[in-house]
Amino acid sequence: MTAKALLPAGVQVFERGWLSSNNILLCDDTSTTLVDSGYATHAAQTLALVEQALGGRVLDQLVNTHLHSDHCGGNAALQTRYPALHTRIPPGLAEPVRNWSDADLSYQPTGQTCPPFAITGLLQPGSIHRWANSEWEVHAAPGHDPHSVILFNPEHRVLISADALWENGFGVVFPELEGEPGFDDVAASLDLIERLDPHTIIPGHGPVFADSPGALQRARQKLEAFARTPDKHARYGAKVLLKFKLQEFGRLPRADFLRWASGVPYLHTLHQNHGGGSLLQEWLEQMLADLVRTGALADDGETIEDVAN
Structure with a gap:
């Protein structure tokens, strides 16, 4: 049962x-x-x-x-x-x-x-x-x-x-x-x-x-x-925000998605507090790479697509 x-x-x-x-x-x-x-x-x-x-x-x-x-x-x-x-x-x-x-x-x-x-x-x-x-x-x-x-x-x-x-x-x-x-x-x-x-x-x-x-x-x-490692939670939170929006969009040009992400205040705050001195764009690329690695999204360099999991 x-x-x-x-x-x-x-x-x-x-x-x-x-x-x-x-x-x-x-x-x-x-x-x-x-x-x-x-x-x-x-x-x-x-x-x-x-x-x-x-x-x-x-x-x-x-x-x-x-x-x-x-x-x-x-x-x-x-x-x-x-x-x-x-x-x-x-x-x-x-x-x-x-x-x-x-x-x-x-x-x-x-x-x-x-x-x-x-x-x-x-x-x-x-x-x-x-x-x-x-x-x-x-x-x-x-x-x-x-x-x-x-x-x-x-x-x-x-x-x-x-x-x-x-x-x-x-x-x-x-x-x-x-x-x-x-x-x-x-x-x-x-x-x-x-x-x-x-x-x-x-x-x-x-x-x-x-x-x-x-x-x-x-x-x-x-x-x-x-x-124990707040940076781990911060990265997790950033990826949740990215994945959530991608679930809404489904599939869209990579440049448009990064443009959206660059304008999200929470992502700016997370980058400032946990980005380790990297540029915002570099940090967002790291988050996307993590999501690709875990099978949460597909990225062919031109288009980003949500992957159901």
């Missing part, structure tokens, strides 16, 4: 990929709720998945675990499709959403896209919500993102872990990319997950899994390596 088969009735997972986060649909007789909405360029697919699963019902609520573009890029499309949709986000970035700021919401610094959306409420840590005939606890889980939350169902011991824990690791620690501390927060969030003791975990990316102890062990090993 797969871990996904262990999920309680009313909990449906749309496993997406790496450009779009997983989406979780929570349904009972009284309400329908979607957790996270994927990336903007996949919005049509998100709508189709939700509409098919709802079978003619209306989507009542949308909640976001955090506001990275791959988790909330479909919000605007869902709000257009369902005009009465109630949308809740963690409280930390409520003001930049209400007074939309691409810079404060990370979309401009990362070179990513997220259409503006509205909110009708907050997903407060410590609050409890009834979705899919069960109570779900909201827990703060900073690290990958300072404002991120995770959602835990104690009755069935199901955890929606967002990017705080995957089956093999966790999301890039974005505060560290900005020169701010974040590794200790990752460790604390992993400790929290261990205390919650989930039996089934729905991650932000990748398949549903049940081996919580194994995943925590792998995540802590990865965290220890990053904390």
Whole structure:
């Protein structure tokens, strides 16, 4: 039996990929709720998945675990499709959403896209919500993102872990990319997950899994390596940003991709702090070479193409 088969009735997972986060649909007789909405360029697919699963019902609520573009890029499309949709986000970035700021919401610094959306409420840590005939606890889980939350169902011991824990690791620690501390927060969030003791975990990316102890062990090993050598995490973060955008583009002229990368503020910061005195163009070439070497992209000197992995 797969871990996904262990999920309680009313909990449906749309496993997406790496450009779009997983989406979780929570349904009972009284309400329908979607957790996270994927990336903007996949919005049509998100709508189709939700509409098919709802079978003619209306989507009542949308909640976001955090506001990275791959988790909330479909919000605007869902709000257009369902005009009465109630949308809740963690409280930390409520003001930049209400007074939309691409810079404060990370979309401009990362070179990513997220259409503006509205909110009708907050997903407060410590609050409890009834979705899919069960109570779900909201827990703060900073690290990958300072404002991120995770959602835990104690009755069935199901955890929606967002990017705080995957089956093999966790999301890039974005505060560290900005020169701010974040590794200790990752460790604390992993400790929290261990205390919650989930039996089934729905991650932000990748398949549903049940081996919580194994995943925590792998995540802590990865965290220890990053904390010991921050340059390694910085290079990893840079390559994630490059790979993410290439997944969006698919295939494009090499010169255009490097032109885009040269204008991304996060990549400038990473180069300044971890480039070892190299020129930006040289450093970006090193990142691309690493991605080619690991099979993440193809580069024939004229065109760069994403390689699914």
